[in-house]
Amino acid sequence: MLKKYRLLSEYKGPEDIKRFGEEELKELAQEVRDYIIEVTSQNGGHVGPGLGVVELTIALLRVFDPPEDTIIWDIGHQGYPWKILTDRKEVFHTLRQYGGIAGFLRREESPYDAFGAGHSSTSISAALGFRIAKDLKGDESFVVAVIGDGAMTAGMAFEALNNAGHIRPDRFIVILNDNEMSISPNVGAISTYLNKIISGHFVQESRQRIKGLLKHLGETPLRFMKLTEEFLKGLISPGVLFEELGFNYIGVVDGHNISALEKTLHNVKEIKGPVLLHVVTKKGKGYPHAEEDPVKWHGVAPYKVESGEIIKKPSPPTWTSIFGKAVVELAEMDERVVVITPAMREGSGLVEFSKKFPSRFFDVGIAEQHAATFAAGLACEGMKPIAAYYSTFLQRAYDQVIHDIALQRLPVTFAIDRGGLVGDDGPTHHGVFDLSYLRCVPNMVVAAPKDEQELRNLLYTAVNSSLPFAVRYPRGCAYGVPVEDFESIEIGSWEELLEGEEVVVLATGYPVYQALKAAEKLYKEGIRIGVVNARFVKPMDESLLEKLARKYELFITVEDNTVVGGFGAGVLEFLSRKGILKRVVNLGVPDKFIEHGNQNLLRKIIGIDSDGIERAVRDLLTKKTLEY
Numbered sequence: 132m133l134k135k136y137r138l139l140s141e142y143k144g145p146e147d148i149k150r151f152g153e154e155e156l157k158e159l160a161q162e163v164r165d166y167i168i169e170v171t172s173q174n175g176g177h178v179g180p181g182l183g184v185v186e187l188t189i190a191l192l193r194v195f196d197p198p199e200d201t202i203i204w205d206i207g208h209q210g211y212p213w214k215i216l217t218d219r220k221e222v223f224h225t226l227r228q229y230g231g232i233a234g235f236l237r238r239e240e241s242p243y244d245a246f247g248a249g250h251s252s253t254s255i256s257a258a259l260g261f262r263i264a265k266d267l268k269g270d271e272s273f274v275v276a277v278i279g280d281g282a283m284t285a286g287m288a289f290e291a292l293n294n295a296g297h298i299r300p301d302r303f304i305v306i307l308n309d310n311e312m313s314i315s316p317n318v319g320a321i322s323t324y325l326n327k328i329i330s331g332h333f334v335q336e337s338r339q340r341i342k343g344l345l346k347h348l349g350e351t352p353l354r355f356m357k358l359t360e361e362f363l364k365g366l367i368s369p370g371v372l373f374e375e376l377g378f379n380y381i382g383v384v385d386g387h388n389i390s391a392l393e394k395t396l397h398n399v400k401e402i403k404g405p406v407l408l409h410v411v412t413k414k415g416k417g418y419p420h421a422e423e424d425p426v427k428w429h430g431v432a433p434y435k436v437e438s439g440e441i442i443k444k445p446s447p448p449t450w451t452s453i454f455g456k457a458v459v460e461l462a463e464m465d466e467r468v469v470v471i472t473p474a475m476r477e478g479s480g481l482v483e484f485s486k487k488f489p490s491r492f493f494d495v496g497i498a499e500q501h502a503a504t505f506a507a508g509l510a511c512e513g514m515k516p517i518a519a520y521y522s523t524f525l526q527r528a529y530d531q532v533i534h535d536i537a538l539q540r541l542p543v544t545f546a547i548d549r550g551g552l553v554g555d556d557g558p559t560h561h562g563v564f565d566l567s568y569l570r571c572v573p574n575m576v577v578a579a580p581k582d583e584q585e586l587r588n589l590l591y592t593a594v595n596s597s598l599p600f601a602v603r604y605p606r607g608c609a610y611g612v613p614v615e616d617f618e619s620i621e622i623g624s625w626e627e628l629l630e631g632e633e634v635v636v637l638a639t640g641y642p643v644y645q646a647l648k649a650a651e652k653l654y655k656e657g658i659r660i661g662v663v664n665a666r667f668v669k670p671m672d673e674s675l676l677e678k679l680a681r682k683y684e685l686f687i688t689v690e691d692n693t694v695v696g697g698f699g700a701g702v703l704e705f706l707s708r709k710g711i712l713k714r715v716v717n718l719g720v721p722d723k724f725i726e727h728g729n730q731n732l733l734r735k736i737i738g739i740d741s742d743g744i745e746r747a748v749r750d751l752l753t754k755k756t757l758e759y
């Protein structure tokens with residue numbers, strides 16, 4: 132694959148970059164772009180973010196000496212040029228494949244990946260930790276954090292700036308990679324502030340305002356105030372926010388001009404105290420489709436390079452699209468329904484809602500904690516907030532769920548997308564802890580639909596209940612079940628779908644249909660198993676469970692969540708509390724981090740698909756000792 136790239140095929144590593152001339156650097160940048168496009172067109176992945184930082188990556192590798200100098204990329208979704216140009220060009224074609232290299236940066240993958248990520252806004256905190264440790268050890272190498280303007284909207288980034296601005300370490304550089312985009316166009320006051328700096332209006336506008344203010348004060352004060360005007364101008368300079376936080380602000384630098392970047396980085400190395408370097412880039416740079424539509428090209432499935440057409444469209448509809456449609460209908464029925472997303476409008480299926488109900492839609496930026504407590508406030512005033520999260524990102528708002536919502540019994544609906552194994556994004560993004568971490572919170576209702584109609588019904592039930600209510604569903608295609616009108620579901624009720632003889636499978640969410648498929652296959656061999664749709668993980672249907680315990684000896688629980696403290700653990704707790712002794716096998720995600728790879732392949736490997744369930748039934752019926 133690499134043969135066709137003149138420079139990359141011979142490229143040995145960052146030491147080569149340091150000796151390349153201007154023309155070779157340009158050619159190298161082009162080859163890196165072409166290689167990223169070639170690989171992502173086959174494997175899918177984050178296209179726009181990496182294309183936007185090719186020159187920045189080259190400049191960093193020319194000016195700094197990683198891994199001795201520490202370079203930390205926030206999120207790591209823009210790290211493809213970094214992977215190619217440090218030490219993974221040969222294996223880059225395995226990107227996001229099972230057993231291949233990861234879509235994000237990982238310490239175990241390379242010494243150049245100083246700090247692993249996938250979630251946003253961790254880079255400045257981690258970098259400060261590196262800096263202080265290096266100082267304590269007398270290590271004078273540099274520490275650099277590269278953070279996007281989207282990631283800069285998160286509270287955690289400002290917590291880190293606050294701390295770093297107080298400590299004021301030397302050889303500590305934060306590069307703000309500003310492309311005016313999060314996944315969607317970036318939002319919020321910080322984003323507006325950065326945009327003003329970029330467009331150069333900031334200083335002009337501030338001066339006009341001061342002049343206006345001074346005129347109002349009249350002749351005498353005007354003379355006095357004129358003396359201080361210079362001082363005020365100094366205060367209101369671009370980047371004053373960061374200056375006030377204790378950083379030396381340098382900007383704005385063209386992030387696609389390698390020599391300008393290089394010169395600035397050399398100068399920045401000489402500055403005492405922490406530096407914030409403001410670099411402007413274009414997301415998707417160099418690939419016209421991605422430049423034109425950076426939202427779509429943030430992350431994509433495999434595509435045709437020429438036309439930009441996505442090769443495989445999801446069919447049947449995704450769980451996300453079912454949610455997106457349902458939430459519009461719910462809002463049409465009840466004007467108290469409002470929707471909040473922490474920067475995941477597209478991924479959460481909320482584009483239509485945002486267009487139809489702009490005043491009831493809130494993209495709060497990458498601010499998962501704030502999103503939850505904001506929803507709590509809305510609920511206190513009688514609104515019906517639906518807080519839409521990816522399961523993995525809800526982890527950020529755990530205290531807010533407990534302290535601000537559940538403790539006060541506030542009716543906030545959590546629509547939790549990407550529950551279970553998400554596939555190619557891997558362990559940073561699998562949503563396999565939510566059933567466990569929500570199940571233990573008092574007052575919470577926790578539910579997982581078996582199919583798209585049940586998703587609709589659970590959302591309807593949630594929005595009309597007076598409790599904090601989590602509805603979680605997976606990434607990808609649903610089962611293709613036709614949808615009908617909403618219907619309320621009794622909270623805590625399970626469905627007995629099939630009656631069997633010795634074995635009963637209790638499944639929650641996605642695995643329910645897998646259990647039915649396994650049952651059908653076994654039935655053909657004369658093995659009749661019971662299948663129960665345990666759609667509520669909390670509260671559980673205890674009366675049905677007691678009834679089942681009178682009938683069956685062998686139980687299998689299935690969930691696309693960790694088995695530690697999850698749904699199956701809940702069943703065991705119940706049986707133990709009641710003094711009921713049964714043989715129970717818990718199928719689910721084992722107590723380890725699951726790698727990236729095709730979603731269905733991962734499900735197969737951990738045994739929560741129909742084959743895994745079938746195997747567990749046979750094992751239970753035939754083996755004396757079992758290892759699950």
Ligand SMILES: Cc1ncc(C[n+]2csc(CCOP(=O)(O)OP(=O)(O)O)c2C)c(N)n1
Nearest residue numbers: 180249250251279280281282312313314474
């Ligand atoms: C805590 C958290 N919330 C949400 C996301 C999803 N997410 C991934 S990239 C991204 C946008 C980041 O924007 P920016 O930092 O500006 O990087 P860009 O993609 O523009 O290069 C978001 C919201 C995440 N990774 N982590």
Ligand SMILES: CC(=O)[C@@H](O)[C@H](O)COP(=O)(O)O
Nearest residue numbers: 206208249430478549556606
């Ligand atoms: C980097 C990041 O966190 C997102 O871009 C995420 O990869 C999106 O995942 P989906 O493809 O599931 O929307």
Ligand SMILES: [Mg+2]
Nearest residue numbers: 279280281312
């Ligand atoms: Mg950005």
